[in-house]
Amino acid sequence: MVWKINKSTKQMADRYAIITDEVTLPNGDQKTFAYLDFAKGVCILAFTEDEHVLCIKQYRHALKNWQWELPAGAIDPNDSTPLDAAKRELEEETGYTAEHWLDLGSFYPSPGSTSEEIYLFAAVGLKASKQKLENSEQIELHKISMETLKEMIAEGDFRHGAGLAAILKYKFING
Numbered sequence: 017m018v019w020k021i022n023k024s025t026k027q028m029a030d031r032y033a034i035i036t037d038e039v040t041l042p043n044g045d046q047k048t049f050a051y052l053d054f055a056k057g058v059c060i061l062a063f064t065e066d067e068h069v070l071c072i073k074q075y076r077h078a079l080k081n082w083q084w085e086l087p088a089g090a091i092d093p094n095d096s097t098p099l100d101a102a103k104r105e106l107e108e109e110t111g112y113t114a115e116h117w118l119d120l121g122s123f124y125p126s127p128g129s130t131s132e133e134i135y136l137f138a139a140v141g142l143k144a145s146k147q148k149l150e151n152s153e154q155i156e157l158h159k160i161s162m163e164t165l166k167e168m169i170a171e172g173d174f175r176h177g178a179g180l181a182a183i184l185k186y187k188f189i190n191g
Contacts, residue, residue, distance in 0.1 A: 019039040019041055019042070019047075021039055024036070024037045026053075031055070032052050032053070032054045035053050036048060037049050052131070054131070054132060055132075056090070056098070056133045058101045059088040059134055059136050059182045060086060060102050060136075060138075061183060061186050062112065062114060062138070062142060063140045065142070068161050070086075070157065070158075070159060071085065071174075072084075072109055073085075074153065084173060084175070086176060086183075087105055088176075089104075099117060101135075102117070102137045102139070108148040108149065108150070109153070109155055109157075111146050111148075114141055116141045117138070119136075120137055120185040121135075121185060123181050123185075125177050136181060138182070
């Protein structure tokens with residue numbers, strides 16, 4: 017059963033909308049429920065010719081430190097499809113384009129508090145291009161073997177949720 021929305025308000029905070037709903041639960045109880053509403057996103061698991069993974073180390077102000085991640089970003093209004101966004105983000109963050117793409121599906125990283133959906137892709141046939149970072153992006157590009165990446169995950173050094181989801185989906189699909 018769905019919750020009945022009696023009243024809904026939206027407040028913008030930078031690029032995020034904070035939605036506050038006054039709802040009636042299926043049992044008749046009243047509740048206030050707030051969540052973040054923001055752009056859908058993409059995450060790319062890109063493999064080099066020698067089967068290394070393009071990883072980035074990026075400063076994340078919310079955590080006040082550097083994080084290991086896979087290339088990822090928001091789907092912009094100018095992107096026709098999630099794949100278009102993935103192609104744009106891969107080139108912007110890594111300076112590479114890819115010839116072949118595999119759709120790995122999508123997931124909701126935190127459905128209890130956001131409406132965000134992230135589309136996952138694998139990419140191969142990389143060709144060097146030019147990195148096009150946004151002014152707020154501090155990114156170091158690294159090529160890491162899958163074995164090293166596996167160790168980084170096991171040791172807790174790689175904690176990027178979308179990246180972990182992309183790696184898991186890829187492994188499940190490809191064995």
